[in-house]
Amino acid sequence: xxxxxxSGTFGDLTSEQVARLDAAxxxxxxxxxxxxxxxxxxxxxxxxxxxxxxxxxxxVAGYGNNGGDGLVAARHLATWGCALxxxxxxxxxxxxxxxxxxxxxxxxxxxxxxxxxxPDAVRGVIVEADLVIDAxxxxxxxxxxxxxxxxxxxxxNESGIPVLSVDVPSGLDASTGEAFDPTVRAALTCxxxxxxxxxxxxxxxxxxxxxxxxxxxxxxxxxLRAGLERPLGVTGGELVHTSS
Numbered sequence: 001x002x003x004x005x006x007s008g009t010f011g012d013l014t015s016e017q018v019a020r021l022d023a024a025x026x027x028x029x030x031x032x033x034x035x036x037x038x039x040x041x042x043x044x045x046x047x048x049x050x051x052x053x054x055x056x057x058x059x060v061a062g063y064g065n066n067g068g069d070g071l072v073a074a075r076h077l078a079t080w081g082c083a084l085x086x087x088x089x090x091x092x093x094x095x096x097x098x099x100x101x102x103x104x105x106x107x108x109x110x111x112x113x114x115x116x117x118x119p120d121a122v123r124g125v126i127v128e129a130d131l132v133i134d135a136x137x138x139x140x141x142x143x144x145x146x147x148x149x150x151x152x153x154x155x156x157n158e159s160g161i162p163v164l165s166v167d168v169p170s171g172l173d174a175s176t177g178e179a180f181d182p183t184v185r186a187a188l189t190c191x192x193x194x195x196x197x198x199x200x201x202x203x204x205x206x207x208x209x210x211x212x213x214x215x216x217x218x219x220x221x222x223x224l225r226a227g228l229e230r231p232l233g234v235t236g237g238e239l240v241h242t243s244s
Contacts, residue, residue: 010213010242011194011231014175015139021193024225025218033098035216036065039166039192040072040102042214043133046190046239047077047164051131056083058126058161060152061135062170063090063099069166069192070135071102071113078111086113087125089136089152119151126159134165134184139174139196144181153182162187168196169207177202185209193218194231195242213240 013021025035047057059074061067067088078084088095088103092115095103106113114121126132134156136149145153153170156163163186168174171183177198188210191199199208215234223230234240 008229009231009233010240011234012197012200013194013228014197015173016175017226017228018139018174018193018196020226021218021222021228024222027225028219028221030217030219030222032065033101035218036068036098036102037072038216039069039214041076042192042216042239043069043073043164043166043190044076044080046188046212046214047073047131047133048080049239050164050188054081055130056128057131057133058129059084059086059133059135060122060125060156061086061088062137062149063088063094064138064140065099066135066138066166068099068102070133071099071106073133073135073166074111075102075106075109078109084111085125085129086111087121088113088115089117089119089122089148090115091117117148119148119155122152122155123159126156126161129161132156132159132161132163134163134170134186137170138167141171141173141180145171150182153184157182157185165189165208167191168199172198172204172207173202174198177204179203179207183207188212190214190239192216194234211242213242
């Protein structure tokens with residue numbers, strides 16, 4: 001792969017490198033739960049900035065780490081006065097670990113969180129929303145979304161409501177930029193830690209919208225352990241605007 005001239009500033013991570021970096025963070029003593037909390041807070045900040053204040057939001061989350069980021073974002077946005085409806089699009093038994101922790105935390109903080117594998121539930125969650133947060137599928141995707149995620153993505157696209165995608169639009173390959181059928185069409189994307197390689201190529205320009213990169217506190221030691229270059233322009237807890 002040819003490196004982007006901006007890779008030193010914003011980073012240029014493939015999906016394999018994201019996984020390697022996350023593992024290196026754990027080896028450095030920083031857990032997925034810790035990084036997820038900051039990631040979700042940054043997604044909430046990105047949504048808040050886009051909306052200009054309190055509003056109604058629908059969050060459609062998956063059962064993986066991307067979904068956990070969306071659940072954390074929902075909790076923070078609710079704390080700031082937004083009206084939230086949240087759907088975890090999965091069977092109850094698939095929701096476990098840190099994602100289940102965030103489902104329970106959000107509910108205890110008064111957020112309406114439904115767990116259901118019925119894609120028809122998506123419409124009920126987003127029907128009155130000013131913005132939809134897409135946290136269904138993240139950087140681990142390698143092939144076309146399966147059900148019920150595929151129908152959920154189509155329902156989001158058919159709604160015509162602006163979408164903020166977490167890390168990458170659900171359905172987009174984070175390494176190649178290929179948009180599988182279906183892929184979310186986002187108004188903006190909040191990508192975490194560093195720019196993703198696939199957000200600069202392929203079909204990304206038609207799906208990612210305005211791209212914001214969020215510093216989530218990835219340890220410098222994790223970058224070293226993973227053998228990766230730390231992006232100098234993503235620091236200080238900032239949200240950095242760029243373009244796909």
